[in-house]
Amino acid sequence: MEKQVILNSRHFELTLNRLCYQLIETHNDFSDSILIGLQPRGIHVVTRLKEQLERILEKEIVCGNLDITFYRDDFRRRERPIIPSVTNIDFSIENKNIILVDDVLYTGRTIRSGLDALMAFGRPAKVELLTFVDRRFKRDLPIQADYVGKTVDTLRSERVSVEWEEIEGEDKIVLYSPEING
């Protein structure tokens, strides 16, 4: 695979910052708003947003993790079952404004499952979607994000990965493309 960095750590920080201010524009002081990260990789976006938002607003932001394994539409269509991750929603989402957060928006199927999974916890007033990367023109379902970190045009054969300082050692977005032989 050929590797190309499409967002370096400096811009990464700026993008996160911008997303925070966009969220504040809509959600004011977050009194009725909750960030929910989709497992496994959306939770890292939430961790960073929470840090920044709490610094800006000087108050605690309620956050949760949501695992969507059992709501996926590809059960029995894969070689192996997916090992579920932890869901951590120990608060009521009833009548709250929920911002679902994921790292990469691609086919939209994960978000569809995420919406189903979320509704098992109650009836939120409103649900929005924040994605750090939007692979546009690649949707299988009519799902679009309300907040986008970076929009990229990609091929199906390519892979986009959001990498984090605390896990991979550096904040960046990487595009992996198959090598073209000869």
Place this chain on the structure above:
Amino acid sequence: MDNLSVEHLTGIKDLTKEDIQLIFQTADSFKQVINRPIKKVPSLRDITIANLFFENSTRTRLSFELAEKRLSADVINFSAASSSVKKGETLIDTVNNILSMKVDLVVMRHPNPGAAKFLSERVNAKVVNAGDGTHEHPTQALLDAYSIRERLGSVEGKKVVIVGDILHSRVALSNIYCLQKLGAEVMVCGPTTLIPKYIHELGVKVEHNLRKALEWCDVANMLRIQLERQDIKFFPSLREYSMQFGLTKEILDSLDKEIIVMHPGPINRGVEITSDVADSKQSIILQQVENGVAVRMAVIYLLASKIERQ
């Protein structure tokens, strides 16, 4: 390791340690699910499950049915008492008739040891053994070990004594396999007549004195005396059994440590366990029942993921 090594769950004997750990890991997630306001996930929407009970059961059948429904599977129930089995139909014929209604997975309890394995080799569906005579009861052993893990953090290195009618108990055999695979030490305790002669060959300790057994263990799993399977008398009277092998609050309090008390149910209060022990904070009997649903959801989910799509 993210897939079971077996195609059916006929007994713990066939599972690897990794299989059991995978089931536990999956059950952790299902335990979260069944504590949500909406306790149901859509995973098995296109799966049909038949619960075939050729022997009486309340808890296990309800637990399986609930597990299946919480996975959104379609469920049909069958009990031998009200069926053609009474009219002389063979097991394979009965099951094949049910399978021709497009059933993907069969949960079966049967009075004959080996019935689940026999079936799994002959029908085109996944089979889960819900108890086959005095042989195995794998989901009970899984939920027992899961409950120990939940309470004590892990099963490895723990000492578990199984007390009571070991001879007629499928729970005992499955528990021995399961606990040993997870690295626990197992002891059986009961009257000589109710301990199988060669059980030490499974690597378990044998003890006939309840107090000694309890002093040794971290967990005591109290089994019911299976009078319905006993065609001869194995001990003089229930009263005598209860005096020697019944777990009372006095014995429990006189130990220099707090052990955990388990029971697979149904309990005969005042025989193998007194009421105050069954209801004490050391007892995890009701947690076992709750965990039973999560563990069965995990088993069915993992086996169903292996059903081929048409």
